[in-house]
Amino acid sequence: MYSTKIIELPRLLDPRGNLSFFEDENQIPFKIKRAYWIYDVPGGGKRGLYAFRKSEVFIIAMSGSFDIVINNGPVEFKYSLNRSYYGLYIPPMNWLKMENFSTNSQALVVSSIIYDENDYIRDFEVFKKEKDEIRKQYRL
Numbered sequence: 001m002y003s004t005k006i007i008e009l010p011r012l013l014d015p016r017g018n019l020s021f022f023e024d025e026n027q028i029p030f031k032i033k034r035a036y037w038i039y040d041v042p043g044g045g046k047r048g049l050y051a052f053r054k055s056e057v058f059i060i061a062m063s064g065s066f067d068i069v070i071n072n073g074p075v076e077f078k079y080s081l082n083r084s085y086y087g088l089y090i091p092p093m094n095w096l097k098m099e100n101f102s103t104n105s106q107a108l109v110v111s112s113i114i115y116d117e118n119d120y121i122r123d124f125e126v127f128k129k130e131k132d133e134i135r136k137q138y139r140l
């Protein structure tokens with residue numbers, strides 16, 4: 001399992017229009033089970049505010065821009081996504097917040113699992129507690 005990281009995708013530059021892509025386990029480190037996208041977010045809007053227990057995700061700004069704030073327990077990082085040729089890989093047990101959406105932005109998310117509400121931790125205190133338990137268990 002990798003840590004949260006920006007992944008640059010191939011770019012085929014072409015006067016007819018550019019093309020980028022990703023495939024299971026080639027550009028991104030997991031098998032894709034599901035894709036969903038977030039659109040029509042009012043300018044400056046927020047989504048997210050949860051952590052995934054098991055799923056890995058990869059998020060791309062297909063158009064426009066937004067920020068993703070990741071809190072991995074002790075540390076918080078902010079990533080700005082604004083081009084469709086790179087995205088953010090997020091492994092499980094990271095608190096994530098999507099914010100500062102530009103008008104008409106579109107976020108594409110691919111996930112390693114089929115939708116399962118039990119995979120979500122929607123309470124930050126519960127997240128911190130579960131993360132501490134994992135740390136103790138693996139002596140991280």
Ligand code: TYD
Pocket residue numbers: 034036038047048049115
């Ligand atoms: P939610 O995870 O709260 O959205 P966000 O990531 O923006 O915070 O999901 C909103 C609703 O959509 C929730 O009722 C569950 C449903 N949903 C699905 O049915 N399938 C999916 O793949 C996703 C991501 C959400």
